[in-house]
Amino acid sequence: MNRSLMTQRLRTGEVFDLLIIGGGATGLGTALDAAARGYSVALLERGDFACGTSSRSTKLVHGGVRYLRQGNISLVRSSLRERGRLARNAPHRVRDLAFVIPAYGATDRLFYGIGLKLYEALAGALSLGPSRVLDRAATLARLPNVESAGLRGGVLYHDAQFDDARLALTLARSAADRGAVLLNHAEVTGFVLESGRVAGVEARDSISGGEFSVRARVVINATGVFVDELRRREDSAVAPLVAVSQGIHLVLPRRFLPGDAALMVPKTDDGRVLFAVPWHDCVIVGTTDTPRPEAESEPRALPEELAFVLAHARRYLAEDPTPADVLSVFAGQRPLVRGRVGTATARLSREHAFEVGSGGVLTVTGGKWTTYREMAEQVVDLAARLGSLPRRPSSTAELRLHGAGENTRTVYGNDEAAVFASGAATRLHPRLPYTEAEVRWAAREELAETVEDVLARRTRALILDALAAAECAPRVAAILAEELGRDGAWATEQVAAFSALAAGYAFPAEHPK
Numbered sequence: 001m002n003r004s005l006m007t008q009r010l011r012t013g014e015v016f017d018l019l020i021i022g023g024g025a026t027g028l029g030t031a032l033d034a035a036a037r038g039y040s041v042a043l044l045e046r047g048d049f050a051c052g053t054s055s056r057s058t059k060l061v062h063g064g065v066r067y068l069r070q071g072n073i074s075l076v077r078s079s080l081r082e083r084g085r086l087a088r089n090a091p092h093r094v095r096d097l098a099f100v101i102p103a104y105g106a107t108d109r110l111f112y113g114i115g116l117k118l119y120e121a122l123a124g125a126l127s128l129g130p131s132r133v134l135d136r137a138a139t140l141a142r143l144p145n146v147e148s149a150g151l152r153g154g155v156l157y158h159d160a161q162f163d164d165a166r167l168a169l170t171l172a173r174s175a176a177d178r179g180a181v182l183l184n185h186a187e188v189t190g191f192v193l194e195s196g197r198v199a200g201v202e203a204r205d206s207i208s209g210g211e212f213s214v215r216a217r218v219v220i221n222a223t224g225v226f227v228d229e230l231r232r233r234e235d236s237a238v239a240p241l242v243a244v245s246q247g248i249h250l251v252l253p254r255r256f257l258p259g260d261a262a263l264m265v266p267k268t269d270d271g272r273v274l275f276a277v278p279w280h281d282c283v284i285v286g287t288t289d290t291p292r293p294e295a296e297s298e299p300r301a302l303p304e305e306l307a308f309v310l311a312h313a314r315r316y317l318a319e320d321p322t323p324a325d326v327l328s329v330f331a332g333q334r335p336l337v338r339g340r341v342g343t344a345t346a347r348l349s350r351e352h353a354f355e356v357g358s359g360g361v362l363t364v365t366g367g368k369w370t371t372y373r374e375m376a377e378q379v380v381d382l383a384a385r386l387g388s389l390p391r392r393p394s395s396t397a398e399l400r401l402h403g404a405g406e407n408t409r410t411v412y413g414n415d416e417a418a419v420f421a422s423g424a425a426t427r428l429h430p431r432l433p434y435t436e437a438e439v440r441w442a443a444r445e446e447l448a449e450t451v452e453d454v455l456a457r458r459t460r461a462l463i464l465d466a467l468a469a470a471e472c473a474p475r476v477a478a479i480l481a482e483e484l485g486r487d488g489a490w491a492t493e494q495v496a497a498f499s500a501l502a503a504g505y506a507f508p509a510e511h512p513k
Helices: 003-010 025-036 065-069 073-089 108-126 136-142 164-177 224-234 303-316 369-386 415-419 436-445 451-458 466-484 488-503
Strands: 015-021 041-044 094-103 132-135 153-162 181-183 186-194 197-205 211-221 242-253 262-265 274-279 282-286 290-292 328-337 352-356 362-366
Touching: 003 181, 015 025, 015 197, 025 041, 025 164, 025 362, 025 369, 041 186, 041 211, 065 073, 065 108, 073 094, 073 108, 073 153, 073 369, 094 108, 094 136, 094 274, 108 132, 108 153, 132 136, 136 153, 153 164, 164 181, 164 451, 186 211, 186 224, 211 224, 211 369, 224 242, 224 328, 224 362, 242 303, 262 303, 274 303, 282 303, 328 362, 352 369, 362 369, 436 451, 436 466, 451 466, 451 488, 466 488
Parallel strands: 015 041, 015 211, 041 181, 094 262, 211 362
Antiparallel strands: 094 153, 132 153, 186 197, 197 211, 242 282, 242 290, 242 328, 262 274, 274 282, 352 362
16 A cells, blocks of 8 residues: 555545545445445545554454343344454454353353353354363363352353454455555545535645545445544534443453463443453453543543453452553443433444435444444445445455465464565564564555554554553654654654653553552
């Protein structure tokens, strides 16, 4: 992907079939589905690809065990179907992971065992493996640091794991391979109207400062938790469509979950499930479901959320983690489709919704990472009807994503960076697995424009170890300045901005121990 070429095409005056606003999972998935059908596609993202909710998930591609408990069989079935398709179409980005539910009650193994057999059955031919009941010894072997007092055994089942930001980049590259024009750091500043209908957008390139307009037959609002902000530009009187729910995660050293399986707690004090998941040689623990009054670009964990996750981690882990053990804290916000007034966000549906505004803008929101492809297929079907485009079937259910089947260096790392001999062996930081070559590749081929782009999403350094990420920011800034033709003042500003960002990912010192 080349930023200069992308920008040039956006300025030619071409009228695209679809213009997508928002570069998260839904927007990128929509761009790929449309481009794969042969439609002309442009996508604008005001920040970086997946800079919001789509890079702040629990890193699981799953059917949703708790939705099964709620009786939402259709959501579980469709999620499991999409989980299987994604595992097949992106084997270099998605992998099977065993999960164990520890059983402390007399009937827990029977209860969870039956439920997970149903979960397995709903997956059908796309099942990732059989579930089974474990005795106490087998549970301790799979979860060596689980709390052993009162442990009777457990239940093992299978779901999938991925790197959310890297999969987002894979979707972007897959769409670009098929002719889509995608530009990050390009903010929509207004709509272009023709006879009261939205016929395009005005936008500003945050990197160059240049302004331009893009016209399209259909404009799609796929901005996640920010969809209402864009909807109000189309119609200031529109009622909110989204309820914002925040989820946070703590990142711990691998010693807190040294086995080969993830830990799943089926019911926490607030009724949600909680996961402790091995990921990139660390452990991610979460999540919460906290209503927030409005969407935030850089949400922060609340003190009560930190206390909640830490308390549950201590309850189920034999070695109790302390704030000093926390390598990073990250928060993401979910765009939940609004229900009845007073409905708790934990009970709102994770299904998606569409709306066509008064000016013709098609909004898609809700859903979750696992079902991004299904959402994209449906929104492109609807967009084709709205724009009177030739009807073409979706092909993404069987479409292998960019890089699938290639000789990749890691399961879900920055595999292509290995082509650079210079810097390939030079680590950015002793506590991080990333090299200088990966920074250069991100700048050359993945539209990375800032230190944050590289350390938060092209690599996952910020999530894995916030302090280490901040310490290597000066070197990353220097490499980017060289690759992008920036000066020393730019590099200094980048380091300052990233250092301030990274400070917000550290466990707050003032939080009670």
